[in-house]
Amino acid sequence: MSVSEKKLWTAWSRFLTGLVGAILIGFLVPILVVVAVSFQSKSYLSFPPTDFSLRWYQQFIGNDDYRSAILNSMMIGASAAALATIAGISTALAVVRARAPGSAIVSTLSIAPAVLPQIVLAIGLFPISVWLGLQGTLWAVILAHAVIGLPFPFITVCGALTSYSNRIEIASMTLGANAFQTFRLITFPMIRPAVIAGFIFAFAASLDELVLALFLSSPSTRTLPLLLWEQLNFQVTPEIAAAASVILAVTSLLILAATLLPRLDKDN
Amino acid sequence: MKHRSFLLYLPVALLLTPFFLAPMAVIGTESFSGQHGVGAEYVKVVTDQGIRTVLYNTFYVAAMVTILSLLIGYPIAYVLARLKGRWATIGIFLIFLPFWASTVIRSFAWMILLGRKGPVNSILLGIGLIEDPIRFIDNGLGLMIAMTYIMVPFIVVPILNGLRAIDPNLPRAAAVLGANPWRQFLAVTLPLSMPNIAVGCTIVFVTSLGFFVTPSLLGGDLTVVSMLISEQANRLLDWPLASALAIIVLLLTIVIFALLRLSQLASRRRDKARSGVFA
Known part of the structure; x- marks a missing residue:
């Protein structure tokens, strides 16, 4: 394997690992959004929430x-x-x-x-x-x-x-x-x-x-x-x-x- | 001793006979008991344009979700398979975390995210990628995104197991023989993980065929077969038609799993024949 090929593969490997890391963290976003929305005081769902309240709890x-x-x-x-x-x-x-x-x-x-x-x-x-x-x-x-x-x-x-x-x-x-x-x-x-x-x-x-x-x-x-x-x-x-x-x-x-x-x- | 081993089957027999096998028998008889004659419900399923559209939608959504889950799940499994120690544990933990939130809650989360004024649309509008909000919920797009999100863990686990079982010397041998990393992946790793891809895709496809909650909440005007069965039984009280549809779903599930099993047996026989040549 030539040096440039190896470099290209290492770069690709890193990119793939980073991408998968981003996807896995992205998987948490929907759940975090539900939690974030629960702390607002408005009676309809808005995101991002503009205020904080425990009213709905x-x-x-x-x-x-x-x-x-x-x-x-x-x-x-x-x-x-x-x-x-x-x-x-x-x-x-x-x-x-x-x-x-x-x-x-x-x-x-x-x-x-x-x-x-x-x-x-x-x-x-x-x-x-x-x-x-x-x-x-x-x-x-x-x-x-x-x-x-x-x-x-x-x-x-x-x-x-x-x-x-x-x-x-x-x-x-x-x-x-x-x-x-x-x-x-x-x-x-x-x-x-x-x-x-x-x-x-x-x-x-x-x-x-x-x-x-x-x-x-x-x-x-x-x-x-x-x-x-x-x-x-x-x-x-x-x-x-x-x-x-x-x-x-x-x-x-x-x-x-x-x-x-x-x-x-x-x-x- | 032999006759007593049957006693161990007693609990499962008491559970499955009345509450699993009997229901299947009930659907079977019910599906033939319509007022329009024996088999009329099945004729209706095949000929009715509305029902055919619903069946087509169900297949289309299940196929798309399977493809999307594979495209997202394979790289995840590939990267996780090469991680070691703590990072591997963290990766698997992260993929399973949303898996534990109930399906209703996860679908609800996507209702918020993909709404007309939801965060996804505001971000896309904000960066100028779109001019008008996308109506995710009306066209089945939101449904497929949410179902893929729910199904990805189901495809990662079998593929991850398959990749971990591959002898690391095989890609190494390919490298010695002059294959670059891409060739190693395409000629060794990918073919060896094919059986597990088949298992993962089968599980995702069959589960997607039976989805009810997510399509009801995010499907908009799009109806899938579970919704149709529920509607026929609950609202229209047409139990024979609902049962005929349920029997078709049941048979499809059995046929798909039987095909998977047959392909597994065939490939095992092929491997045996091949190793016989070298023995």
Whole structure:
């Protein structure tokens, strides 16, 4: 390679790295704009904001709709993630460890909800939820969200189980532990970081989901994304930006927990 | 022991049978139960000009978003793959940060940014690049920008994994054989990352086909298939037609993933045949 060619390549490399750096920082701009807009006092969205006020945060805190929507979303998210995690762990054990028959089909079905458009599931679930008398209850949304959350703990736990040899579990069985004791004392501590990560991903998937909630909930079981969506379709005010900023802050804390908790867990 | 391993399937069977498999069966039967005769809904989907436009829009938007995501995502993955240590962690953290904000909020952010008097238009007007504000929200442009923004992380991750798995000795060998860096990239790195490009593009395309929130908020007059299904079911109460459309989306998803799987199997067989020659 000639000297000038090398120089040209180094220059191009630097340019590309700089460009990608700029794009990655640019990716934060839309989110920062939402936060910036939430601190203005005007009742319509203007950017850049010309003044500072906490007016919309006060209104957000006093708004009962948001309070009940946040509560609903938390209850639905936690229950759905718990159900998804239990099903995910048990299926991963069947597929990876017990090599139960039909594992290829079960794996495909357990991952399928992650790629299936949610509107398809929503159309099919609505009549079933009516038949079962679940329509309009929290359970309708919880069970639907458990289905779309399932792929995450299933994938993370499968990954954790394949990362170490099953000889440890066989040794435990040989030493007289039964299947349940082996799971509690050996397997679970080994896969705990994956379980926590899977639970958090499933929880986040539920917090973000709108279409199933749109079809399956009633005004009293309205979730947070659904409320935001209704407000956006009705009238766009900075209050939505304030609500979005609070949600962003809370999710950031959740991610921080998701990345730090498994690491702390490993150190202990 | 063998028969007991089935018990581990119990939770997933209890979850998926009534709330995943049964819904699919319900849509299937519902789509054939219209008043106009068996299969009439499917005939309508194929022949109705309005529905055909919606399907065309959906494909067009999904294809454009896939191309844009690849064009933006590949350089990001390429640069991230060559970073080491702390910078690599920071890069991955940055790409995932917006990913965690909910889709509704990210779409809302683009509603602000791309509005007629929004910051993008004021900047473009300010530097004199345009004379009149661009109407991003009416023509599908804003929709594609927002969807690309949402989909880029989905394409970066598989491509990044692929690039990291490439043996660094291969581009080096090409260099020894006299290839300049551009040749090394075009003849070695890019072909080796093709399988991961295929995976990333498939995920982005299929996810884009099913988008609902962003098109509803930013699509303007443009309707995509998810919006049409929701409208048929919720407002017009035409469940057979909504179900037929849902079945078509479901089949498309299955066919696209099956094609990806087949191409993966074919390339694996080809690699095996090739390594057999040298063995």
